[in-house]
Amino acid sequence: MTGRAPTLADVQSLFQAAVVDGSDDVLGLIPGNSRTSSDVLFGVYRHAYVARLVEVVQNAYPILAAHMGDARFKDMARAYVALYPSRHTNARWYASDVPDLLGRPEYAETPELREIALIERQLDLAFDAADGAVLDLAALGRHPPETWGGLVFGAHPSAAVLRLSTNAYEIWAALKNDTVAPKPARLADPHAVLIWRREGVATSRVLGAEEAMLWIEASRGKTFGGLAEMAAVFADAETAALRVAQYLQGWLVSGLLSEADVHELTATS
Structure with a gap:
């Protein structure tokens, strides 16, 4: 976009890349203020996106969440969000790979988690x-x-x-x-x-x-x-x-x- 003003499509693409993939390219389009910087301001959106996906995972596996407890489940769900970027237009199917995550070696001592999932x-x-x-x-x-x-x-x-x-x-x-x-x-x-x-x-x-x-x-x-x-x-x-x-x-x-x-x-x- 060097030499020209970004279009709405450009901004939307940069915004999505920043939220979903962690790219910082959009930060140059966000002015800071006297109280904080652009990365802190945009961090609100990044946090909200992750929090929403964690909520989607919890809604998909309520019994697993009850078994694991809130803190432990949310740690697992945040790990899932980090490892499995959303590629679905329907949030209902976003959490479908949770059993795969729970089959990893770090969960080998708790095999019931994968099976409940x-x-x-x-x-x-x-x-x-x-x-x-x-x-x-x-x-x-x-x-x-x-x-x-x-x-x-x-x-x-x-x-x-x-x-x-x-x-x-x-x-x-x-x-x-x-x-x-x-x-x-x-x-x-x-x-x-x-x-x-x-x-x-x-x-x-x-x-x-x-x-x-x-x-x-x-x-x-x-x-x-x-x-x-x-x-x-x-x-x-x-x-x-x-x-x-x-x-x-x-x-x-x-x-x-x-x-x-x-x-x-x-x-x-």
Whole structure:
């Protein structure tokens, strides 16, 4: 801009670079006064910008904030703002990388933090997921019984499973319900937490080991017959098909499935 007056677009660009990226180029356009300098005057905007983004992070992870405590959470949020510049036009998605920050080595001694953040982020993703049909018992009943062995199921677009190595879900649930949360602990066996949107509300529950295995395989296209075979290996073979049918009924009632189609049976189904 040497030799000419800056345009409004120039000033806006310099202002944004100063606030977002820390550039000092705009300071030459800001006159100081008898009480303070231009960098102190502009510092008000820089501070306000960071404070607003910290507030965005806190609004996105209220349970994590409750678990960490105000001071510790805000220290983390300010570190996030410094490391993850805003690149979103919608502030709702600015904080989506918080679990990545909490997976860094400096948080290795508190793995529950990342997992609480994963739960909160996945609940938001479930709420915003694409709409999908909800399969019900009546629709499933249109398939003749002799074809059920070849049925494959499509999960609702909002459904996802988190594998948690700590008691993060118990901590999250307790704080959500305003009860005393357990102390953080690592689990001997990881939890599988299913998160999805049910009747417009993001919801969740812990899956037992067998159901988790079957849900994941069903989501990958395993047929009903194939699921029954896997259940027979997992536990009592005589009741395997019945157990799979019971899980299937629960998935239908919960709005977890969007479709069921008959695939031609093969040896690997």
